[in-house]
Amino acid sequence: MFERELTHLLRCYKILPNYKSGLMYNSTLRFQNFLRLAYRQLFVQTRVFGQTLNMENIMDNKDMIDKIIKIKQELGNRLLILTHHYQRTEIIDLGDHKGDSFGLSQRAAMDENAKYIVFCGVHFMAESAAILAKDHQIVQIPDMDAGCWMADMADSYLVETAWNEVTAIAGENSVTPLVYMNSDAFIKAHCGRNNGAVCTSSNAVKAFEWAFKQKEKIFFFPDEHLGRNTGNNLGIPANEMIVWDPEKTLGGNTDQEIKKAKVILWKGYCLVHTRFTTNDMESMRKDFPNAKIVVHPECTQEVVKESDAVGSTSFIVKYVADSPKGATIIIATEINLIKRLALEYPDKKIIPLKNSLCPNMYKINLKNLLNCLENIGQTNIVGVDETIKKDAFIALENMLNL
């Protein structure tokens, strides 16, 4: 896993010249950033796979948990802690609501009492909560460095350039932009400005249907696999879905291909979900012939086609809950969720297709959550520029109205 992440970092920092918001990074800075991130990923992986539990850790944890509970009691309903399903169990236990990015964004939009929203997830999720938050609300994240590499693959400069090229060929009024929640606020704002919507893996089919009612084509950012799996689900022929590779001229397509396409897929992917392969499935099927395999739609179409069921994080949670006692379920998604489901359903056999951890989700821990709560309203505030917020809000609202 670490090797793939390094490869991705190398790709981002050495090949893409306009990596961050259209700004040209000079090579020294890019190399320093690369080393910093590589070190951090190595550190996280070492902690995850080499962690040892000793009494000192347990006492430290207990102390921190007690302090967090005390702050929660003091702040009462002025504080809302949202936790994503991929968080560690101890963080989930301290949250007010757990869910996937769609469910949590609905929560953030609904709860007007909370002055402070602490988002235990990755940055784009906290940013979405900040876009939906009311003026009196402050959104914080325990670790500002908890980003998402898939979101980083759709840089705003590259997206704007691609959009201009596609609309110049296909026509201004023929394309609806759809953006996966896993993207930064600039991309959501771009989408809002161009009458598009945000979607999540829970409502991607609905979002595609909605988009096709608006215009004849969809430009989908940034997850190629969720986009393709959704297109397959709706019966769109493979030759009408093209991939836009931002490193190639016209994304690697001809004018004719762009004109013919119904769906244009940005070449982005999740490092956690694209690790699963059909070989993994084949060997698991041999070992567990009666098992069902359920996968997330960020997996490749080959994996999805070989699965027994496919769906969002919430779908997977429900699938496990609804399975009969004694069932064996093999899951292809983030390992923290699978480990927790195995604990919650001891009467079912729940196995990961492969151990695949999101190092960014793992950055949130008791220590930085406590630090965030001890500095409530003051540190790690997730802010969004007002103009960006206004446009991104349109795209998020279109999603909530689907």
Ligand code: SF4
């Ligand atoms: S699991 Fe994948 S898409 Fe989700 S935050 Fe991690 S890298 Fe991003």
